[in-house]
Amino acid sequence: MIIDSHQHFVRLARHPEVEGFRAAQLTGKNPDVLPSISDADVKKSLEQVVSLMDARNIDVAFASPRAKAMATHEGTPEQNAIWADLNNGLILRACQLHPGRFAPVGMLGQHPSCPSEQVAKQIERWAKEGFVAFNFDPDGTGGRWQNQPFTGKHNYPVFEAAQALDVPLVLHGSESINKNFPHTAVQYLVADITGFVQLMMAKDLFRDFPRLRFLIPHGGGALPCQIGRWRAIAKYNSWASPDEILGNGNVFVDTCVYNDLNMQMLFDAVPLDNILFGSECDGAFPGVVNEQTGDHYDNTRRYVDDSKLSAGDKSRVFAANARRVYPRASRWLKS
Numbered sequence: 508m509i510i511d512s513h514q515h516f517v518r519l520a521r522h523p524e525v526e527g528f529r530a531a532q533l534t535g536k537n538p539d540v541l542p543s544i545s546d547a548d549v550k551k552s553l554e555q556v557v558s559l560m561d562a563r564n565i566d567v568a569f570a571s572p573r574a575k576a577m578a579t580h581e582g583t584p585e586q587n588a589i590w591a592d593l594n595n596g597l598i599l600r601a602c603q604l605h606p607g608r609f610a611p612v613g614m615l616g617q618h619p620s621c622p623s624e625q626v627a628k629q630i631e632r633w634a635k636e637g638f639v640a641f642n643f644d645p646d647g648t649g650g651r652w653q654n655q656p657f658t659g660k661h662n663y664p665v666f667e668a669a670q671a672l673d674v675p676l677v678l679h680g681s682e683s684i685n686k687n688f689p690h691t692a693v694q695y696l697v698a699d700i701t702g703f704v705q706l707m708m709a710k711d712l713f714r715d716f717p718r719l720r721f722l723i724p725h726g727g728g729a730l731p732c733q734i735g736r737w738r739a740i741a742k743y744n745s746w747a748s749p750d751e752i753l754g755n756g757n758v759f760v761d762t763c764v765y766n767d768l769n770m771q772m773l774f775d776a777v778p779l780d781n782i783l784f785g786s787e788c789d790g791a792f793p794g795v796v797n798e799q800t801g802d803h804y805d806n807t808r809r810y811v812d813d814s815k816l817s818a819g820d821k822s823r824v825f826a827a828n829a830r831r832v833y834p835r836a837s838r839w840l841k842s
């Protein structure tokens with residue numbers, strides 16, 4: 508079995524009625540009727556991704572709403588809760604319409620002024636519906652990075668809910684209002700790097716929540732090439748080392764890196780038990796071809812296949828690790 512742990516239903520999120528709803532919210536209209544998207548439209552939005560999964564022999568994907576559209580810096584706490592519920596409802600329906608192919612990962616109605624008790628309630632609500640994990644924006648200010656580190660006590664209700672429900676939090680950046688930080692090229696990776704380092708700095712977090720799990724997407728940001736720097740800085744500052752937070756089973760990364768060299772660096776730097784297969788297909792750069800392979804950049808399966816890992820190690824990366832880190836996914840998988 509091959510599980511892609513990192514996918515977004517971008518085409519579904521770009522349905523004109525969905526985008527229109529958010530645009531209306533942000534002009535203060537607060538429509539009281541949610542857009543009604545037909546099952547046929549939901550299925551149509553997923554045709555491309557299902558055909559790519561079939562072509563690449565990907566059995567299942569953990570799918571979440573479009574990350575850019577979380578836009579946790581915009582709107583109000585009330586609007587963002589409705590916006591997250593709308594997107595989660597669509598994700599759930601898309602998963603139910605494709606039995607055995609997807610498991611739902613939720614988005615949260617974060618906002619700089621939103622009490623985290625409300626965000627925790629959303630985790631509880633959607634976990635009850637079968638969601639297996641939640642994307643959590645470690646910035647939440649649109650690339651301004653003005654909030655306190657996300658690991659602080661202000662977010663403890665979120666961490667309590669995630670630990671109690673046994674759902675990992677995926678630290679995923681969102682839209683950037685800073686034009687120097689294009690979201691897919693910079694802001695997401697800054698979120699990965701910042702998220703990972705804040706976890707190293709958080710002295711009490713894993714003492715208070717020993718079973719809490721975070722997934723840092725995109726190969727852990729700079730982790731494959733900068734783990735040595737972070738080992739040194741951790742020693743210098745008496746932070747937890749990268750090896751400690753990885754080795755304790757609190758932090759995991761995915762394989763969303765897009766060439767053979769960086770995939771091998773990832774396998775060399777990070778313990779294999781901490782690496783989950785992911786491709787972000789077909790969200791970040793749909794259809795763009797890697798001239799080295801003559802295939803799409805986001806066919807990350809090929810870089811894992813081409814690596815020096817043994818067959819047993821590949822199967823850990825392709826499925827076993829994802830099943831362990833996302834225990835609630837089992838109900839969505841074909842037996």
Ligand SMILES: [Zn+2]
Binds near residue numbers: 513679787
């Ligand atoms: Zn993503």
